[in-house]
Amino acid sequence: MPGIKRIAGCAVALDRRDVDTDQIIPASWLKRVERSGFGAGLFSAWRQDPGFVLNRPGAAEAKVLIGGANFGCGSSREHAVWALQDFGFQAVVAPSFGDIFRNNSVAAGLVPAAVSEESTARLFAALAADPDAEVVVDLATRTVGIASAGLTEPFELADYPRWRLMEGLDDIGLTLRQEPQIAAYEATRVPWLPAMAGQ
Amino acid sequence: MTGRLFDKIWDRHLVASPAGEPPLLYIDLHLVHEVTSPQAFEGLELAGRKVRRPDLTVATMDHDVPTIGLDKPIADPLAAEQIARLRRNCAEHGITLHGLGSMNQGIVHVIGPQLGLTQPGMTIVCGDSHTSTHGALGTLAFGIGTSEVEHVLATQTLRQAKPAAMAVTVDGELGPELTAKDLVLGIIRALGTGGGVGSVIEYRGAAVQALSMEGRMTVCNMSIEGGARAGMIAPDDTTFAFLEGRPHSPRGKLWEQALDDWRSLATDDGAEFDREIRIDASALRPAITWGTNPAQSVTIDDVVPDPGSMATPAQRQAAERALAYMGLTPGTAVRDITVDTVFIGSCTNGRLQDLQDAAAVVRGRKVSPGVRALVVPGSAQVKADAEAEGLDRAFTDAGFEWRSSGCSMCLGMNGDILEPGQRSASTSNRNFEGRQGPGGRTHLVSPAVAAATAVAGHFTLPGDL
Numbered sequence: 136m137p138g139i140k141r142i143a144g145c146a147v148a149l150d151r152r153d154v155d156t157d158q159i160i161p162a163s164w165l166k167r168v169e170r171s172g173f174g175a176g177l178f179s180a181w182r183q184d185p186g187f188v189l190n191r192p193g194a195a196e197a198k199v200l201i202g203g204a205n206f207g208c209g210s211s212r213e214h215a216v217w218a219l220q221d222f223g224f225q226a227v228v229a230p231s232f233g234d235i236f237r238n239n240s241v242a243a244g245l246v247p248a249a250v251s252e253e254s255t256a257r258l259f260a261a262l263a264a265d266p267d268a269e270v271v272v273d274l275a276t277r278t279v280g281i282a283s284a285g286l287t288e289p290f291e292l293a294d295y296p297r298w299r300l301m302e303g304l305d306d307i308g309l310t311l312r313q314e315p316q317i318a319a320y321e322a323t324r325v326p327w328l329p330a331m332a333g334q
Numbered sequence: 335m336t337g338r339l340f341d342k343i344w345d346r347h348l349v350a351s352p353a354g355e356p357p358l359l360y361i362d363l364h365l366v367h368e369v370t371s372p373q374a375f376e377g378l379e380l381a382g383r384k385v386r387r388p389d390l391t392v393a394t395m396d397h398d399v400p401t402i403g404l405d406k407p408i409a410d411p412l413a414a415e416q417i418a419r420l421r422r423n424c425a426e427h428g429i430t431l432h433g434l435g436s437m438n439q440g441i442v443h444v445i446g447p448q449l450g451l452t453q454p455g456m457t458i459v460c461g462d463s464h465t466s467t468h469g470a471l472g473t474l475a476f477g478i479g480t481s482e483v484e485h486v487l488a489t490q491t492l493r494q495a496k497p498a499a500m501a502v503t504v505d506g507e508l509g510p511e512l513t514a515k516d517l518v519l520g521i522i523r524a525l526g527t528g529g530g531v532g533s534v535i536e537y538r539g540a541a542v543q544a545l546s547m548e549g550r551m552t553v554c555n556m557s558i559e560g561g562a563r564a565g566m567i568a569p570d571d572t573t574f575a576f577l578e579g580r581p582h583s584p585r586g587k588l589w590e591q592a593l594d595d596w597r598s599l600a601t602d603d604g605a606e607f608d609r610e611i612r613i614d615a616s617a618l619r620p621a622i623t624w625g626t627n628p629a630q631s632v633t634i635d636d637v638v639p640d641p642g643s644m645a646t647p648a649q650r651q652a653a654e655r656a657l658a659y660m661g662l663t664p665g666t667a668v669r670d671i672t673v674d675t676v677f678i679g680s681c682t683n684g685r686l687q688d689l690q691d692a693a694a695v696v697r698g699r700k701v702s703p704g705v706r707a708l709v710v711p712g713s714a715q716v717k718a719d720a721e722a723e724g725l726d727r728a729f730t731d732a733g734f735e736w737r738s739s740g741c742s743m744c745l746g747m748n749g750d751i752l753e754p755g756q757r758s759a760s761t762s763n764r765n766f767e768g769r770q771g772p773g774g775r776t777h778l779v780s781p782a783v784a785a786a787t788a789v790a791g792h793f794t795l796p797g798d799l
Contacts, residue, residue, distance in 0.1 A: 151655070152648055153527050153627050157766040162745045166398060166412035168372035168419055180768050203648070205528030208561060208627075209766060210745075211463040212370065213479035231531055234497075234563050235463060235477055242481030293495065295355055306481070307383070310489045313350050313358060317386075317491055320349045320360050327584035327592040328362055329451050330389040331430040 136244045138303035139274060142225045144198030146270040147188050148262040152203035156236060159207065159215035173214055174221030191266065195223065199270045199279075201258050202229040207236025216243045226272040228279050228290065230255050241296040242306060248272055248279055254288035261286055274301050337602035339568050340499045340534050343474040347457045349491055356495040362456040364486045365442045366393040366429065368420040369747070370461030374484035375423040387490045388428040392451060395420055395433055396441045398747040401710050401737035404434060410749065427487075440713020440739045443467035443681040447551065448715055450580025454569035454596040459486055464681045464763065465564075466557040470550035471577070472569035472599050474534070477558065497563045498608040500533040501601075504541040506616040511795055513691065514549030515683060515761065515780035517541065518556045519621035519631045521613055527629040530562030533609065536601060537567050541615035547576040548687035555682045556763050559628035568600040622668055622793060623765045623778040625656035630765075632668060634783065634795055640664040659767050660775050661755070668793050671777070675758040676707040676788035677770070678781055679737075680744040683761035684712025688781040689720045692761075693728040695785035695796045701733035702791030708735040708750070710742040734788070746771045759787040 164176035181187045188194065200219065206229035207215060216239045219227065226246035240247040250258070261268060261284035271280045272290075274297055280287045292300075299306065310317075349358040364387075371393075378385070385391060398413040408414040417434070424431040432438035438445055443464055446452040454472035459465060461483045468475035478492065486492060502521055521537075535557050537550075545553065550567050557565030574593060577583045584592045619633035630653070632639060641653035641664065657664065662671070678684075678692050689711060701707045709729050711717035717739055720726060726736045743750040744762035746769070752758055754773025761784050762769075765776040779787065786796040 152652060155627070155764075155766045157745075157764070157769055161768055161772070162747045165369050165747060166410070166416055168376075168416055170373045170376075180772055205531065205561065208527060208531075209463065209558075209764065211461055211477040211479050213373075213481060216479070231528060233528075233561065234531060235479055239479035239481060242479060242485075295495075305381075306493065307381070307485050307488045310358060310485065310491060310493060313352075314489075316350045316358070317360070317489060321490075324360075324362075325592075325595065327453075327588040328456065329453065329582040331392060332389075 136303040136305070138301050139225060139244065139246060140301050141274065142198050142246065142272040143269060145193055145196055145267055146199040146201055146262060147191070147194050147197045148259050149188055149200060149202045150259050153205045153208055154202055155209035156207055156212050156215040157209055160212060160218040165212060165214055170217055171221060173218035177218040177222045193267055198223060198225045199272055200224050200227045201255065201262065202227060203255070204230040204252065206232050208233035211235045213239040213243060216240050216245050220245055228258065228272065241299060244300065244303065246272060246274065246292070246300055248290035248292060250279060250288050250290045257286055258288065337605035338499050338607065339472065339536055339566060339599055339601045340474065342599060343455055343457065344496060346455070356493045358491045359457060359494050361459050361486050361490055361492060362390060363451055363458045364391045365446060365458065365460035365465070366391060366483070367397055367442050367462065368395045368416045369397040370480050371423065371483055372416060372419045374480050374487060377484045378487055383488045385427040385429065385487045390490060391429045391487070393420060393424050393429050393431040394439055394442050394445055397741045397745070399434055399740040400748055401740045401742045401750060404738055413748065437714050437718065440715065441681045441684060441741055443555065444684060444712035444716065447471060447547070448713055450577055450583035453577065453583070453592070454573060454599050459492065463558045464555050466562070467551050467555040467681055469554040469557070469564050469566035470547060471573050472566060472596065474564055474566065476564040498533045500530060500535045500562065501607040501610040502535050502537050502613065503539040503610065504537065504613045504615050505539050506541055506614050507544065508541055508615045508618065511620055511797060512618055513780040513782060514545055514552035516618055516621045517615065518553045519623065519628065519778065520618045522556060522560045522629050523631050524611060524613060525560040525629070527559065527627045528561040530557065530560040533562050535562045535565045537565060542567060543570065546687060547572060548685045551685065552682055556628065559763060569596050620780060620783055620795060622783065624660065624662060625653065626659055626765055626767050628763065628765060628778060630656055634668055634793060636668055638662045638664050638666045638668065670792060672757070672792045673705060673759045673787055674756040675752055676705060676784050677743040677758055677760040677762065678708070678784050679710030679712065679742055680762035681712065682763040683781050684710060684716065686716050686719050688761065689716065689725050692781040692785035693725040695782055696732040696734065696789060697728040699732055699789045699799065701788045705788055705791055707733065707788040708737055708743065710737040711739045713739045743770050745769060759784045759793065
């Protein structure tokens with residue numbers, strides 16, 4: 136997974152709160168056994184409305200999605216993250232995220248940047264004035280900026296997930312360095328815990 | 335701030351807490367299903383890794399399995415491929431699979447407790463957000479994404495920042511027409527759909543302790559609908575009675591040892607929570623959602639709310655969108671809303687007690703003309719148990735379809751869907767736009783209200799029939 140330090144590009148502003156992962160990628164798309172090919176399914180129900188923000192000219196080139204509070208709530212489907220990435224998004228900026236969606240984003244290399252409600256309102260206003268404005272998400276400074284509107288808004292992303300995103304690290308590889316501790320822990324488990332005979 | 339049930343379970347699963355990194359948490363049981371696992375197995379194989387603990391991994395098929403015509407090949411080629419993948423992956427990695435045709439097959443969150451795999455004090459994960467269900471037995475259980483599924487397969491651990499601890503205390507007693515579903519919808523209404531983000535909820539108080547195991551599972555199941563990572567209830571004699579004698583429950587001396595340990599799994603008196611909300615059970619009435627998220631609910635006695643009465647512009651905007659999608663007019667009495675379809679089932683309300691509640695309402699009655707009604711038991715065992723009691727006859731005599739187990743119309747992956755514009759009374763957990771099929775309109779209710787609604791053709795209580 137390539138590291139991500141700075142994302143610069145145009146943005147799509149989706150001013151709705153509680154956008155659930157069923158909207159991001161409907162269940163009919165979850166029958167795929169691949170990690171790719173989900174872009175056409177992204178917000179597929181809402182995209183039937185010609186006025187939907189993803190149908191705006193230029194949206195296909197967007198790298199940043201700006202959303203409302205509790206973005207990515209609901210189902211655990213990581214397919215929602217894959218669909219956003221397939222479409223071209225590298226970061227989602229919102230006041231808050233569903234917990235599982237946020238974890239899935241970091242794992243798959245999509246930056247979940249949590250900004251305040253006030254910052255979100257300023258970003259929406261700037262994009263309403265200039266939908267093609269360049270938005271920069273900078274992981275080093277933890278800021279979302281729109282230079283043409285004079286905006287630099289701080290975002291929250293804990294040190295560890297930021298480091299993983301910037302370095303593009305394989306989480307499993309990191310954990311396997313602690314294999315001796317895992318094995319030591321396993322020797323202490325209580326004897327009544329369920330275990331399967333296997334196949 | 336020690337002494338909370340959540341801390342006790344968390345602390346005993348810490349493998350390592352390196353400075354500057356989130357702690358590494360051991361996972362006692364990993365539940366796997368066909369939809370969120372194929373990419374995880376593929377990732378494992380591409381990296382040349384093995385499943386670390388196939389003996390702590392259990393698979394079933396539930397999300398896109400057919401619930402009808404099981405004697406024929408699966409008609410949907412994509413679903414058939416996903417199911418074949420799961421079979422192959424489990425065979426290659428030595429993972430126990432409860433596949434179609436097995437008495438142990440069923441919705442993953444129904445079979446865990448049913449088989450005694452879910453026990454107090456454990457950590458359980460699954461690539462499904464309703465994994466919180468297992469918290470009903472005093473377990474720390476939460477949903478994960480596919481990358482995390484791969485991580486658990488490879489390491490039997492997860493790296494997790496510790497969530498906050500929230501208490502939801504329900505005082506008083508639920509009235510006779512009230513069920514666990516009405517309670518949890520009331521809790522989510524109070525919490526808001528994002529109110530629990532970043533938290534693990536412990537449900538406490540007299541009304542929670544009085545719930546059956548099935549009812550506790552219904553409550554914990556929907557924790558995620560309030561945004562919470564997990565929900566849990568301290569184990570007690572109800573829990574122990576439920577577990578005794580199940581296939582994977584400890585026996586003999588181990589049962590006694592386990593009981594001693596499980597009795598210590600309670601929040602200590604005086605322990606503080608990061609946040610606490612209190613609900614008065616006696617003030618609740620049967621709940622029904624009117625909008626497109628589970629926090630948008632009213633009681634059966636209410637009318638469809640007016641967005642103009644909402645507290646914030648964001649809520650108003652969300653309510654206007656939701657009502658437009660749902661095709662509802664503010665001020666309409668809830669009891670005047672008619673339905674096309676009634677769905678009884680899901681990991682929220684697909685257990686035996688749920689089917690008993692619904693069957694008691696429909697026995698000797700008929701489904702309203704023009705209403706399509708289906709019952710989908712949560713597991714093959716639930717189906718068999720229900721048939722042994724004659725519940726299937728009560729349903730089919732009334733005009734319900736009696737199906738085989740699976741997730742079915744809860745998320746409409748297997749072809750059990752609403753047509754665009756159709757309206758359902760559903761005992762499932764999500765009323766999101768298109769959840770039960772593109773353009774479908776979902777109202778979440780309890781099994782008893784769903785059953786009464788099937789008979790009346792509009793939302794109603796059993797007592798109104």
